[in-house]
Amino acid sequence: MPVPDGDFVLLKEAVRDAGALAMRYFGTDLRKWSKDADNSPVTEADIAVNDLLQARLTSARPEYGWLSEETEDDAIRLSRRLTWVVDPIDGTRAFARGQPHFVVSVALVADGRPVIAALFNPATDEFFDAAIGGGARLNGRSIHVSNRSEIEGCRIAAFAPMFKHPGWSRAGIPPWPEMDILERNSVAYRIALVACGMADAALALNGKSDWDLAAADLIVTEARGCMTTHDGRPFTYNRESTRHRSLLVAGPALHDAMLARLGAIRLPD
Template sequence: MPVPDSDFTLLKETVRDAGALAMRYFGTDLRKWSKGADNSPVTEADIAVNDLLRARLTGARPGYGWLSEETEDNPVRLARPLTWVVDPIDGTRAFARGDPHFVVSVALVTEGRPTLAVLFNPATDEFFEATAGGGARLNGAPIHVSNCSRIEGCRIAAFAPMFKHPGWERAGIAPWPEMEILERNSVAYRIALVACGAADAALALNAKSDWDLAAADLIVNEARGRMTTHDGEPFIYNRESTRHRSLLVAGSALHDALLAKVGAVRLPR
């Protein structure tokens, strides 16, 4: 289904305003609490940014579905051909600490795949955007993934202790070589760093949600990267289950190398 150009204009303007709102809370004494079975953090800023995005995006496009980390899920979205997929602040832990490693993340998903995407880090003024088939840009300039092809020496955005886990040896997988590990709390921001070549790869072997991934997925793919689960499955969004068990992102050659190393790892479905 074709997406109107006006949707992209609406998306970019709204996300910029959401980022400005987030910065009004950044570095302040935030009200924060825990939610869900995993006690994930949420702050008053997450809710305020979510409310702004929802009011502006659904107000302008009342026929579109809505899926957000900070809104109770409504299955009505499953019947909508176009759905906004939103994380108002991806990287809440970093945001609450005053670390500038977070993004406002919004994608427009059509038939399971993102067609428009914006990631905005207002603390660093990094504005990533992409349209399906139209390339990816950072602050207006085209971006692409690195041409790194080897695991050894690569810059990988991941949780550092994962590479020392005893499960690798038990699975018969050789120790990891020396790499430069970039730790960023925001999953979407890690993927964006791969898209612009600031990191060569990103890897996570724990579950992620649609709102963590959808916008970043389009941006890295339009930047000529590949993004799959750790064993090579593509991501489909706006389904009844919004959970995905793992993440592997890199340029084509490095993605192949990492897939060969971790693809046989068995994770719960």
Template sequence: MQAPDEGHGREEDRELLVAAVREAGRIALTYYQTKLKTWMKGSDSIVTEADIAVNDQLYRDLALARPGYGWLSEETEDDMVRLSRTRVWVVDPIDGTRAFAKGKPHFVISVALVEDGRPVLAALFNPATDEFFEAVTGGGATLNGEPIRVGDRAVIEGARMAAHAPMFKHPAWPEPWPEMEIIERNSVAYRIALVACNAADAALALNTKNDWDLAAADLVLNEAGGLLTSHDGKVLIYNRELPRHRSLLAAGPKLHEALMARVGLLTLPA
């Protein structure tokens, strides 16, 4: 008997994913730089009508087309049925909503297909800049159809770091950080994609992120020759009961090792 989440080939799923994410980008642009309806989710998370419209479209195009796959999205109530599924769509309809709401082009639509805890297909699309990142496990990563590769920087000083600048000035650091070029982007997934295409050298965050922030970007970076781990070097596993990660460190292998020497022994508050 065929399992409920089997029966579709990787290429079929890739074509479905790419078409859905491109359509999501088209929908997002109809709201971009317009007067948006917005509200707060929790104490500090903004949601816009565009997030919901894109989420609904992706659900129709992906979840309904693959009823045997699980679904995990920032804008859908979590359904623990996903834990029983081998394959799960992991979705952030708009990663970087604050930037999107302000009319800044620092956001992406982020979708991965996770299989047995790791992403196997990924698409990240910034429709405002027309940047479409795509990756297939074992098949490399591309930006607008062209192969991408991480840089080979090995030293922190002078690195282009995609991160929140005040983090590096915190008094708790035992020694000051060397001078770096800090690249601020509201979208975590976009920061990691910039590392993948060598527009940044590294990304670092020491606060909690969710599966939907990281899964697609993880595969894009990995297939571009980079590493995405927790700050202490652990590989990220997706589609767990609590789909969260305490930190992230993204870089090419040499710089990842140098950054691990500085942050790998940190004990972060629970």
């Protein structure tokens, strides 16, 4: 669907300001605690950035839904055709340790798919954005995924110990070839690195949420990449359940090669 007038400018300005706010906390003695539900970390910066984005975006577009990692879910979003999907700081663990591997992540989702998106790593001054049908950019310059087709020797953004797990051999999957494994705490940032060609692929076989994926999904797709579950299913956002079981991202040829290896794996519920 066409992007409503002014929404892309609104989104990018809000994300830039949110990144500037995050940097006021970065490298300081943060207040931090764990969420009761899943023991994941949260800091005072996550809440402050969330509050800024919610105030800016919902006041300008009160008719849109809102879904954020740091806001209690409101089912009214399910009745809204347009919904903001937000992770105020994706990569909180890295942020709290003073590592520059985090992003502010915001997408506008329409009928289950992102139509505009921005990811901002203010610590490295990397601003990714995309609009459906309009390509993807890093700091204003067009980006695209790599054209690599072979798994061996590829640069993959993933959790390194995963490739040594004994479950691969039990599932009849041959040992992984040598790869250059790039570890980043933020899954959205990993996907963005694929979008700009700094990584060839990204893989995760554990659960992710809408706010981890929606903005990065549009950016890598507009950069001519493919993003699916490990067995090739596309993502749909702003459903009742916001969880997704796995993630595979790469350029088309490498995505096909990875699917051939991964597609038969059955993950536990």
